[in-house]
Amino acid sequence: MKVFTASGIEGSTPCFRRFLSAVRSYGADVGVLLGDLTGRKVVSAIRTGPSTWTVPLDGKVHEVDSPTALAELTGHISDHGDYWLEQTPEEYEHLRSNQSLVELYFKSLVRQRIEEWLTLADEKLGADGPPVFVAPGCGDWRIIDELFEHGGRLLPCDDRVVQIDGYQMVTSSSSGPTEWELVREMDDRRLYTKLLELCSGVGDPDFAILNLQAESRATQRIVKRFQPLVRFRGSAQGGNGGASKQGRTLELSPRSPMVEDAAPTLHGVLVQLEGGAVKDYVFTEA
C-alpha cells in the first residue's frame, strides 16, 4: 500500500491542487493531508478611488492603480494561503477598532476557502479515485472541522482510528503546550490521556500509522508505548524535516514551507508499506 502524506499547506490553493494531483500521479492508494490547513492573515485592499487601492502587506504599502494589478496582487496573497478583503476607508477604520469583527470575517474567509477546496476535491478526485483523508492542524480554528463531515471526497480522520487496506491510521490534531497558545493545545497530562484512549483502538502496531503532528512529551510517550510502524509528524516553520527512528517506529516529517519561499510549495512523503513493514519512502516537493 502506498500512502502519500503532505502537511502544512496553510491555506494555499495551488498547494491543495498539487496535493490532489500528486495522490493520483504518484499512484498512491491513499492520500492524507494534515494541518495546518488554514492561512495566517487577512489583508485589507482599501479602495481609495474608482480604480485605485492601497494594500498594506508585510510591512509595505502597495499602491494599486488598476483592477488587473489588484487581481494580480490578491491572487498572490491567496496563492500564498492568506485572505483578502476589499474595503472602503471607512470600513477599514471601523475594522481596526473592532477585533471581534475582524475575527468573524477571518473565520468566514477561512471556511469559504475550505468549502472551495471541498468542491475542488470532489471534481478532481472523482468517484473512482483513492480515498483521501484530511485532518486540521493544532493551529486551525475548530470552525472548519464540521465541513469535512458531510460525505464529500475528503474524509475526516481527526481524533479517530480509520481502517485502510488492512492498516489502522490514528490521527490527532491536538498538541501539547506551545509558546503560541494554539487552538488545539492542552496540557501534557490531558493530551497523554486523550491519545492513550485513542490508541487503545489499535490492534497490531505493525499495521498502525500514527499521525501526530505536534511534538511534545505526551506524543513521545505514546510513540514509545505503542511503537506504530510509522508516524507522520510536522516540522517546525522552516524546518528541513526528514526521517528518524524511535525504537521500531519510523518517524517521517516532510519539510516545512519556508517563509521566504517565492512560490507556494507542497512538501510531502510517499511511503510504501508491505506486510507490516516500510518497504520504501521518498520525500517529495512540488
Added chain:
Amino acid sequence: MKGISLSSVIQVINLEKQSCDIEARAGGQCGQLHFREGTLVDALADGLAGEDAAYEILGWDDPEFDVSTEHSPRDRTIEADLTQMLLEIARRRDEELEESARSAAAQDSAAPHAEPPAPPPLVESASGNGRGGAQAEPDIMAEMEAALAEVRVEPEIEAAPEPHGAPGRAPAPPTRSAPPAAAVRSGLSAAGLKRVVQLAKDGLGDALLSADLFSSADGTSYVGVNSRPAVCALVNQVTERLNRAFDKGGLPPLGRYYMAELDGSGLLLVAPCGDLQLVLVVDTGRVQLGLLINVVLPEVLAALEEVSPG
C-alpha cells in the same frame, strides 16, 4: 466589503453562537438579519418580516452587507433552524439552475442545426497539410515567436466553435479549431479531448499560457486554451522533422514528449500520441518544473493516451 460571502459569515455566527445584526443590500433592496447567541431570531426585508424576510435575504445573489456587533434585545419571530433554511435555499437554487438549463436545452434543440462551417484557410505560412512537404519552408522560430507573443495571460478553455452558438455564450473568435463534432466524426471522444486540456489547466493554473490538442494529420486543433493554430501547424512540422531526423540518425523515434526552453521564462512542451499532439506553452516562472514533470504531465499524458485512438 467585497471578497466574502454572507452565507460564510452567518454560518460562523451560528457556529460560534455570536450575537449581532446584519444589514444586507442587493439590487436596490435592503434587509436586516438579527442573530442572538448564534440563532437567527428576526429578519426584515422590504415589507416582509420573520422567516419570509430571512428566506428573501438569504436568497439574494452576492449581497453587500455590514455586520454590527452592537445589538439590543429582540423578540424572536423565527423558529426555523438556520442550517435547514440554508439547505432549503441551496435546494431552491439548484432547482432554478436545473430549470434554466432545461429551458436553454429546449431552446437549443429548437434552433435549426447547420453543418459546421468549413475550416478557414490554413495559416498562410504553414504548409498545406501542416506536415511540411514541398512548399517553401517558413521561418519556424519567427512564426513561433509571433504566435507566442499573442498568447494571453489568463487562459480559458476555449469553447470549440459550435455549429451554432450556445445560449449566452459570446461567439468564438475565428480560429482554425475544429468543432467537437469534427473530433467525434474522427472517432475521438469530445469529452476525452476536453479532459486532457482541462487537466493541464487545472494542474498548471495561470502558469499555462496556451494549450492545443490537435490532429497530426492536418494540424487542426480540436480543443485549446488560448488556442494558437499557427503554433499547432509549426509544432506539427517540428515533430515530423524530428522524427525524420532521428530515423536518419539511427535514433529511436520520439518518446512521450519533448520540450524546448523559450527565451524568457517560457517552455514549450509537446506530447505526440498516435494521431494527436498536445502542445503546452508554460510560464516556468509560475510553476515548478518538478510539479510540471512529475505531477501534472503524467496525469495529462495518461488522459491523452486514453483518448488517442493510435
